[in-house]
Amino acid sequence: MATGGQRISRVAGAPLPMRGNDIDTDRIIPARFLRSIRFEGLEAHVFEDDRKALAEAGTPHPFDQPQYQGAAILLANANFGCGSSREHAPQALQRWGIQACVAESFSEIFLGNSTALGLPCATATPEAIAQLLHAAETEPATAMTLDLEALTVRAGDCVVEVATAPAVREALLSGTWDATGLLLDEFDDVRAVAARLPYVTGF
Amino acid sequence: MSRTLLQKVWDAHGVRTLSTGQTQLFIGLHLVHEVTSPQAFAMLRDRGWQVQFPERTFATVDHIIPTLDQARPFADTLAEEMMSALERNAKEFGVPLWDLSSPRQGIVHVIGPELGLTQPGLTIACGDSHTSTHGAFGAVAFGIGTSQVRDVLASQCLAIDRLKVRRIDVSGSLTRGVYAKDVILEIIRRLGVKGGVGFAYEYGGAVLDGMTMDERMTVCNMSIEGGARVGYVNPDQTTFDYLEGRPFAPAGETFGRAKTWWASMASDADAEYDDRVEIDGAALAPVVTWGTNPGQSVQVDERIPAPGDVETNDRPAVTEALEFMGFEGGAPIAGTKIDVAFIGSCTNSRLTDLREAAQVVAAQRISPHVTGLVVPGSKAVAAAAEQEGLDEVFRSAGFEWRGAGCSMCLAMNPDKLEGRQVCASSSNRNFKGRQGSPTGRTLLMSPAMVAAAALAGEVADVRELAPAGSVGVG
Ligand code: SF4
Numbered sequence: 001m002a003t004g005g006q007r008i009s010r011v012a013g014a015p016l017p018m019r020g021n022d023i024d025t026d027r028i029i030p031a032r033f034l035r036s037i038r039f040e041g042l043e044a045h046v047f048e049d050d051r052k053a054l055a056e057a058g059t060p061h062p063f064d065q066p067q068y069q070g071a072a073i074l075l076a077n078a079n080f081g082c083g084s085s086r087e088h089a090p091q092a093l094q095r096w097g098i099q100a101c102v103a104e105s106f107s108e109i110f111l112g113n114s115t116a117l118g119l120p121c122a123t124a125t126p127e128a129i130a131q132l133l134h135a136a137e138t139e140p141a142t143a144m145t146l147d148l149e150a151l152t153v154r155a156g157d158c159v160v161e162v163a164t165a166p167a168v169r170e171a172l173l174s175g176t177w178d179a180t181g182l183l184l185d186e187f188d189d190v191r192a193v194a195a196r197l198p199y200v201t202g203f
Numbered sequence: 204m205s206r207t208l209l210q211k212v213w214d215a216h217g218v219r220t221l222s223t224g225q226t227q228l229f230i231g232l233h234l235v236h237e238v239t240s241p242q243a244f245a246m247l248r249d250r251g252w253q254v255q256f257p258e259r260t261f262a263t264v265d266h267i268i269p270t271l272d273q274a275r276p277f278a279d280t281l282a283e284e285m286m287s288a289l290e291r292n293a294k295e296f297g298v299p300l301w302d303l304s305s306p307r308q309g310i311v312h313v314i315g316p317e318l319g320l321t322q323p324g325l326t327i328a329c330g331d332s333h334t335s336t337h338g339a340f341g342a343v344a345f346g347i348g349t350s351q352v353r354d355v356l357a358s359q360c361l362a363i364d365r366l367k368v369r370r371i372d373v374s375g376s377l378t379r380g381v382y383a384k385d386v387i388l389e390i391i392r393r394l395g396v397k398g399g400v401g402f403a404y405e406y407g408g409a410v411l412d413g414m415t416m417d418e419r420m421t422v423c424n425m426s427i428e429g430g431a432r433v434g435y436v437n438p439d440q441t442t443f444d445y446l447e448g449r450p451f452a453p454a455g456e457t458f459g460r461a462k463t464w465w466a467s468m469a470s471d472a473d474a475e476y477d478d479r480v481e482i483d484g485a486a487l488a489p490v491v492t493w494g495t496n497p498g499q500s501v502q503v504d505e506r507i508p509a510p511g512d513v514e515t516n517d518r519p520a521v522t523e524a525l526e527f528m529g530f531e532g533g534a535p536i537a538g539t540k541i542d543v544a545f546i547g548s549c550t551n552s553r554l555t556d557l558r559e560a561a562q563v564v565a566a567q568r569i570s571p572h573v574t575g576l577v578v579p580g581s582k583a584v585a586a587a588a589e590q591e592g593l594d595e596v597f598r599s600a601g602f603e604w605r606g607a608g609c610s611m612c613l614a615m616n617p618d619k620l621e622g623r624q625v626c627a628s629s630s631n632r633n634f635k636g637r638q639g640s641p642t643g644r645t646l647l648m649s650p651a652m653v654a655a656a657a658l659a660g661e662v663a664d665v666r667e668l669a670p671a672g673s674v675g676v677g
Contacts, residue, residue, distance in 0.1 A: 020519070020523075021520055024496070026613075026632070026634040026636055027636065030641070031613045031614045031637075031639075032615060034238050034266075034615060035281040035282060035615055036281060036284075037241035037245070037284060037285055037288045038242065038245075050635075052641065053642075079397040079430070082396060082397065082430070082496075083632065083634060084331075084332045085239065085331055085332040085334075085346040085347060085348050086238075086239065087242075087348035087349040088349075105397065105400065107397075107430065108400055108401070109332060109346055109427075109432060112351065113348035113349075113351075116350035116351060165364065166223075167221075167223040167362075167364055168223075170222065170224060171223045171225075174222065178350070179221075179351075179354050179362040182221055182223075183227055183357070183358035183361075184357065187255075187358070189218050190255075190358065190359060193216065193217075194229060194359070197215060197229070197231065198324075198464045199231060199322060199324070199464075200231070203453055203460040203461045
């Protein structure tokens with residue numbers, strides 16, 4: 001069975017700094033935009049309420065600042081993507097153009113959802129993130145490169161180390177991040193496990 | 204070798220180690236709802252896959268449904284489209300669906316346990332982060348995203364990393380006016396909203412041992428708010444008593460055999476944990492959130508922190524939250540004026556939650572400036588509450604009594620905050636915009652505390668409001 005998905009070993013592109021800890025999925029994509037049976041179009045509403053609030057306050061949200069249009073690498077602090085299990089959050093980011101996220105840490109469900117979409121999430125120390133955020137804000141035009149083989153992010157002359165869960169890295173590098181194919185590969189084994197479970201067999 | 208429940212469940216359900224190093228884990232029960240499933244079914248259709256174990260998959264509707272006028276088609280055409288999509292998908296793929304015409308409809312995390320589908324020793328998955336609720340029965344229950352919903356539909360399996368286990372013991376007993384909700388809010392306050400990342404939380408100790416299943420569900424429900432994807436309580440006699448006689452629970456002789464297996468899945472007495480935390484239950488007080496994440500909370504008799512009260516790292520977050528909430532650091536939380544009182548959600552919409560709130564309300568009127576909403580978690584909860592006359596207690600106090608659903612827990616149906624309204628809420632998330640108004644404000648607390656706030660028109664200490672003996676413990 002084919003395990004659809006391309007191999008992803010590096011992502012290069014302009015950075016987008018999203019400062020702040022605990023940025024939750026309700027902020028990334030407010031719930032009212034989940035009233036759809038499709039993911040198409042979510043990109044138009046990414047961070048919509050935050051963007052509106054900041055626009056009114058006269059300090060445009062990073063997603064609205066001209067220098068970050070076309071960015072591909074989102075930089076964030078700790079616990080990015082916490083809250084709900086909505087895959088709509090990484091879907092909205094990816095459809096907007098984000099191809100990788102680098103943060104101090106991610107919520108587990110967000111990380112899993114992103115990986116399943118071929119959207120790499122890598123972590124780095126708070127110091128390294130501070131460096132990258134600074135670089136993104138002072139030289140937004142300088143592209144960054146996330147290298148999943150070397151586990152680094154390069155921003156101009158500056159190179160920082162990043163980490164990924166081994167399974168995430170392996171899935172992205174081998175192109176098996178769309179897991180269904182893998183899970184269907186040896187289906188007799190699945191049936192065998194089911195047949196051993198007391199609640200399946202009627203105790 | 205002694206093992207934790209998590210290890211035993213992992214061992215029983217592991218199919219193989221994948222090339223990525225993750226475990227392929229068989230899923231014993233898959234619960235589906237209208238919001239996170241349509242794209243998953245669409246992908247199945249695209250790839251020509253079937254639902255492999257339709258008999259282990261069940262669907263209901265909860266997030267988008269109106270709680271007032273439930274006539275079809277819904278006034279909201281987007282909600283109607285989602286509802287019809289689920290009906291079509293359930294039919295095409297052979298998945299049972301409890302829709303609004305069924306007496307079994309309700310919030311997915313309320314009906315699974317209520318119907319006896321949720322059982323000890325199972326792996327459970329649902330496209331909703333509060334799937335951790337089902338851990339109250341000693342199941343290992345994961346909230347998943349839509350691609351993983353597709354994985355489970357197509358293969359009945361998840362590709363997943365093994366979790367570490369943190370044992371959290373709550374010792375002693377709770378004092379009057381302190382509830383399960385306060386226990387979990389306190390745990391999140393102490394361990395932080397990301398303290399549980401990478402862990403399953405195993406809750407135990409005298410307080411958990413003494414809790415009803417409804418109360419254990421409240422605790423496990425909010426594990427995810429502490430960063431723990433999974434939370435569970437070891438199964439015991441309370442669990443077995445709850446399950447006996449439920450529609451999907453084993454019956455007759457089979458029940459006895461099931462009980463033996465369920466009991467065998469509990470963590471061994473000498474199991475080793477990756478971390479341990481102890482909390483003195485007797486020292487707990489009602490907890491109220493003041494900020495924009497569930498860890499930003501204080502006990503009801505404490506003051507809202509000022510940026511200077513917290514560690515340097517946390518200062519920007521506290522400043523930002525105070526600004527959003529329009530609160531003054533150093534002010535007492537008690538006395539904060541509220542506009543809306545919401546009793547509902549998968550955290551606190553079961554029969555005992557409604558009873559606890561009704562006891563506080565008994566024969567009084569809510570404050571004239573407060574809009575009060577009571578939304579039972581399921582049709583079955585609604586029917587049982589009506590049988591006891593709880594609906595009348597709430598109605599005559601000035602609350603609205605609504606149809607079962609997620610309602611004002613999130614902003615996907617007509618129940619929403621407006622403008623800067625402040626809501627005393629028994630739900631689980633106080634994120635900015637969570638309750639439907641981008642500038643709306645949410646204070647999380649127990650249902651009894653929501654009732655107390657509704658009566659007073661402001662945050663009030665339920666321990667002072669209710670006559671001694673009338674408020675349940677834990
Ligand atoms: S009640 Fe709230 S938290 Fe629970 S399933 Fe519904 S929306 Fe999610």
